[in-house]
Amino acid sequence: MGHLVAPSMLSANFGNLQSDVELVNNSNADWFHLDIMDGVFVPNISFGIPIIKAIKAIAKKPLDVHLMIVQPERYIREFKNAGADILTIHYEASTHLHRSISEIKNEGMKAGVVLNPHTPVNVLEDIISDLDLVLIMSVNPGFGGQMFIQNTYNKISKLKDLITKTNSKALIEIDGGVTLENASMLVNRGADILVAGNTVFRSPNPISIIQKLKQA
Numbered sequence: 344m345g346h347l348v349a350p351s352m353l354s355a356n357f358g359n360l361q362s363d364v365e366l367v368n369n370s371n372a373d374w375f376h377l378d379i380m381d382g383v384f385v386p387n388i389s390f391g392i393p394i395i396k397a398i399k400a401i402a403k404k405p406l407d408v409h410l411m412i413v414q415p416e417r418y419i420r421e422f423k424n425a426g427a428d429i430l431t432i433h434y435e436a437s438t439h440l441h442r443s444i445s446e447i448k449n450e451g452m453k454a455g456v457v458l459n460p461h462t463p464v465n466v467l468e469d470i471i472s473d474l475d476l477v478l479i480m481s482v483n484p485g486f487g488g489q490m491f492i493q494n495t496y497n498k499i500s501k502l503k504d505l506i507t508k509t510n511s512k513a514l515i516e517i518d519g520g521v522t523l524e525n526a527s528m529l530v531n532r533g534a535d536i537l538v539a540g541n542t543v544f545r546s547p548n549p550i551s552i553i554q555k556l557k558q559a
């Protein structure tokens with residue numbers, strides 16, 4: 344399987360969301376990446392359930408919903424009902440991670456865990472075989488358009504080792520500061536999914552940027 348590309352709608356035009364959803368529909372992108380921020384877990388508030396539902400109504404590709412909220416377990420069913428196909432929750436926000444991952448799967452979604460830049464990969468040792476994906480934050484979560492953190496490359500290698508050693512099927516997703524310059528290095532290290540916000544939507548030709556990210 345080649346790698347997947349998931350444009351982050353955080354950088355889309357909220358005044359004309361429909362046109363950016365259609366743009367992604369008509370591109371080579373694989374998933375929609377939706378960033379949910381509560382102003383508590385991260386110092387920013389983005390959007391919530393009604394916007395996910397509005398996107399779901401016109402999206403022709405799976406919704407990859409990245410929860411940057413405290414106590415994400417309170418809302419698993421709501422996000423399923425809103426249209427999430429993949430739900431990722433932060434390791435740092437989850438006291439009973441195993442239970443929450445099981446609940447996400449029981450709701451029929453793919454389940455992922457997100458690691459902040461300071462959180463080591465080895466904390467996933469005892470849950471990696473239950474995960475569909477691991478999202479490594481390559482910036483501190485909260486905002487689009489930040490600079491890529493170089494230590495991400497080491498983390499991808501460590502995660503790849505852990506996945507191989509445990510025979511896990513988890514995919515590796517990278518989120519934050521992904522550009523045309525670093526995309527192929529990330530894929531070569533073992534990234535399966537690239538999230539990109541500003542690189543896609545701040546470009547005059549997002550469709551061709553998505554195509555280039557696919558070819559990385």
Ligand code: DX5
Nearest residue numbers: 351484485487488520540541
């Ligand atoms: C950051 C979000 C990212 C963000 C990425 O907290 O999780 O998904 O939208 O934006 P870029 O690609 O611009 O760094």
Ligand code: ZN
Nearest residue numbers: 376378409518
């Ligand atoms: Zn994200």
